[in-house]
Amino acid sequence: MKWIEWAIVGALIFLPFATINRIEVDMQRKAMLTELRYNTSLDAAVDDAARMLTVNANQQRETQYESAKRVVLNKDEAIAAFYRTLYINFGIVDDPVAQGVLRRYIPAVVVIGYDGFYVYAEEEWTGADGNTERKPVWGAKKPYAYADSSGNSLSFTLDEFVLAYDAGSRSWFEGLRGDVGQQTNIALLKDAERFEKVRRSTIVHAIEDELAYRINKHNEWVSRFGLSYTFTLPTISQEEWHNTVDDVGVIAFIQGIPMGGKFYNNYALGGSRVLKKPEIVGARKGNVKVYYRSTCGFSYPVEETFSSEKAAAQKGYMPLSCSFP
Numbered sequence: 001m002k003w004i005e006w007a008i009v010g011a012l013i014f015l016p017f018a019t020i021n022r023i024e025v026d027m028q029r030k031a032m033l034t035e036l037r038y039n040t041s042l043d044a045a046v047d048d049a050a051r052m053l054t055v056n057a058n059q060q061r062e063t064q065y066e067s068a069k070r071v072v073l074n075k076d077e078a079i080a081a082f083y084r085t086l087y088i089n090f091g092i093v094d095d096p097v098a099q100g101v102l103r104r105y106i107p108a109v110v111v112i113g114y115d116g117f118y119v120y121a122e123e124e125w126t127g128a129d130g131n132t133e134r135k136p137v138w139g140a141k142k143p144y145a146y147a148d149s150s151g152n153s154l155s156f157t158l159d160e161f162v163l164a165y166d167a168g169s170r171s172w173f174e175g176l177r178g179d180v181g182q183q184t185n186i187a188l189l190k191d192a193e194r195f196e197k198v199r200r201s202t203i204v205h206a207i208e209d210e211l212a213y214r215i216n217k218h219n220e221w222v223s224r225f226g227l228s229y230t231f232t233l234p235t236i237s238q239e240e241w242h243n244t245v246d247d248v249g250v251i252a253f254i255q256g257i258p259m260g261g262k263f264y265n266n267y268a269l270g271g272s273r274v275l276k277k278p279e280i281v282g283a284r285k286g287n288v289k290v291y292y293r294s295t296c297g298f299s300y301p302v303e304e305t306f307s308s309e310k311a312a313a314q315k316g317y318m319p320l321s322c323s324f325p
Contacts, residue, residue, distance in 0.1 A: 002315055025316045034259055041089035042254055042268045049082035050270035053111065070114045070157075071248060078111060078250060079120050102302045103136070104165075107218035108211055110251040115157045118143040118206055121214045122221055135220070142210055146202045152186045156199045158245060164189065208233065211260065215253075234267050247271040280306040282317045291317035 054071050083099075092098040110119040118141055124134040144156040151167035160177040166184040173180045181189030188195055212233050219230055234253065244251065249271035256266040282291045283300035290314035292298060294305070298320075306312040309319065 004065075011303075013084055019124070035264060037089075038254070038257070038259075038264050039266060041086060042252065042266055043270075044089060045082045045085040046252050046268040046270035048080040048085045049109075050248075052077040052081040053248060053250070058089060066070065070161075073113050073118075073248065074110050075120070076119055079138075081108060082109060082250070082252065092110075104222055105254050105255055105257050107255065108214045109253075110188055110207060110211065112158075112207070112247075112249045112251065114139065114248060114296050115155065116143045119210055122218060124221075132187070142206060144199075144203045146198065148186070148188060150186075152184075152188075154186070154188070156202055158247065159201075160195075162189070200241075200245055204238075204241045207251075234265065236269075240269060244269045246273070280309055280312050282306060282312050282315065285320065289315075289317045290320040292320040292322060294323035296320075 014224070032068055046289055053075070055074060055077055083103075086102070087093045087099055090098075090102060092102065106123065111118045111120070119139045121141075122134060123137050124132060127133045127251050137151045138167075146154045146156060148154075153165040153167075155163040161175065161290065162180055163170075164173045164180050164184060166173060166186055168185050171184075174181050177189050177195055180186075188198060215233055232255070233257075249269065251267065251269050252269045255263070255278065278310055279296075280291050281294050281302055282289065282304045283298065283302045285300050286292075289303070290300070291306065291309065304315075306315075
């Protein structure tokens with residue numbers, strides 16, 4: 001056989017493998033680009049939801065406690081922003097059918113609040129007409145609850161403020177860890193480092209346990225519609241968890257979207273960054289010392305500024321609402 005014939009035979013043998021390899025590379029490239037687009041879409045949706053958490057909420061209803069993390073949460077605005085951004089980035093704003101399909105791949109959305117968290121997930125109930133109804137709704141707030149072996153109970157927050165039940169005195173106490181620790185015999189409150197570790201782990205485990213329950217229920221529901229994918233609680237690093245429980249925010253999951261020869265699975269964490277709140281201004285309104293947020297825009301003579309409302313009140317300033325100058 002001449003060398004040119006050998007070359008033709010070799011080319012015929014090599015060509016199918018080269019073609020298959022090129023197709024696989026092209027599919028991998030498309031899958032990677034799709035995954036990047038999905039990641040960007042999910043991150044943007046969660047960030048928008050987190051930003052909307054404190055928008056249009058009446059923060060004046062909250063206590064005067066100085067923590068910047070104690071804010072009213074506008075969960076409905078947040079979830080609306082989440083899905084609105086998601087639909088825009090997936091190109092299905094005007095396609096309610098596709099929107100319904102996409103929702104099946106979102107087992108739960110979590111809003112992390114100051115003293116508890118909320119889960120937005122599918123619920124099923126029987127309506128007044130006797131028919132079964134099912135749709136995503138907000139669940140009741142879940143506290144960051146902890147109990148020790150001595151029968152003491154604690155309800156944690158995103159900082160050192162705590163609600164405590166002292167089993168020894170059968171009394172409830174509320175305040176900062178150090179203050180409550182002096183009033184009770186609860187050992188955990190007297191150890192700042194251990195308190196912080198237990199506080200964080202309690203918050204993380206509370207959210208993880210609730211998510212595991214919700215995802216299990218979601219699996220039962222989607223199996224009725226022929227979706228064979230099994231949703232699972234994703235592994236989130238301790239570092240990411242600890243950064244998340246430092247601020248009010250949102251966690252969302254997307255799982256099981258077919259993407260070539262695999263499934264798209266991801267989660268996103270977004271903080272509302274409420275720590276960057278406006279400074280508190282101490283000013284004179286006539287003969288009265290008042291304090292208000294710097295964003296109120298009042299033109300009263302400013303005497304000093306504060307990092308919190310509590311600090312201003314301790315200096316003798318009276319609160320002034322932005323709505324009532």
